Amino acid sequence: MQTAEQTKDESLVWRTARIPVKHWGRGVDAIDQMHPDVQAVVEGFINTWRQRYIPLDSTMAQLPEDRSFVGKGLLLFGNAGTGKTTTASAILTTIRRTYGAVVFFVPFADYVQALIDHRNMRDLYQATGDEYAREKFLALQKLLDKVLTCALVVLDDMGKEHHTSSGFAADVFDALIRGRHRNGRPTILTSNNKPGDWDKVYNASMQSFITEACEVAAMAGRDHRRA
Numbered sequence: 001m002q003t004a005e006q007t008k009d010e011s012l013v014w015r016t017a018r019i020p021v022k023h024w025g026r027g028v029d030a031i032d033q034m035h036p037d038v039q040a041v042v043e044g045f046i047n048t049w050r051q052r053y054i055p056l057d058s059t060m061a062q063l064p065e066d067r068s069f070v071g072k073g074l075l076l077f078g079n080a081g082t083g084k085t086t087t088a089s090a091i092l093t094t095i096r097r098t099y100g101a102v103v104f105f106v107p108f109a110d111y112v113q114a115l116i117d118h119r120n121m122r123d124l125y126q127a128t129g130d131e132y133a134r135e136k137f138l139a140l141q142k143l144l145d146k147v148l149t150c151a152l153v154v155l156d157d158m159g160k161e162h163h164t165s166s167g168f169a170a171d172v173f174d175a176l177i178r179g180r181h182r183n184g185r186p187t188i189l190t191s192n193n194k195p196g197d198w199d200k201v202y203n204a205s206m207q208s209f210i211t212e213a214c215e216v217a218a219m220a221g222r223d224h225r226r227a
């Protein structure tokens, strides 16, 4: 039995990680009926975590012999209601509990919007000296830094963000996923788009890179919401 204080402490972890409240405290063990193929990929991800995430202050001796997992994340794709967000949240929870890693959850559309707001608030503050704009700018800066530097990040609902002709979302995604991968920080992506369609949603080079940066798990089966 947990004390009220412990419960409060744990809620702080999940709140800070921005995990959807519905999934707070539920690790992968709490998911029933996970497809065996998905389960194998998920368990493999968790068990090889120390080969995937390389803290920036690692010494040579701490680097894994096998470098093929370094910075390697997961792409969970499938139709609506197949449990992508649930599974991604559960992996964050289990990685946090097992390894104490700093984890973070963000819908990708929110990340793109935060980048736009960050730029606008900076411009507004520079033009007018408005204090609210400065505070908002600094708060957004913190959020953006977290997404870049946390040990493990979920980018939820890739492809649902607003797309402009300038290809802003594609560029943002490209920079983020390449930067995290380069620095030994895995990323979990969820999407309705199958990997073969990523050239249409983003671009051909991103489609190619994603297969290097992520293992792929197909979330098949029925829509749990209709069940």
Ligand SMILES: Nc1ncnc2c1ncn2[C@@H]1O[C@H](COP(=O)(O)OP(=O)(O)OP(=O)(O)O)[C@@H](O)[C@H]1O
Pocket (backbone or CB within 6 Å): 031, 032, 033, 034, 078, 079, 080, 081, 082, 083, 084, 085, 086, 087, 157, 192, 223, 224, 225
């Ligand atoms: N293994 C499961 N068993 C029973 N219910 C589940 C399971 N996985 C997810 N659910 C429930 O099904 C619903 C949909 O799950 P979830 O939000 O994870 O789907 P999703 O694939 O992210 O959907 P979307 O594409 O719309 O974002 C939720 O209410 C969730 O709690």
Ligand SMILES: [Mg+2]
Pocket (backbone or CB within 6 Å): 084, 085, 086, 156, 157, 190
């Ligand atoms: Mg979802």
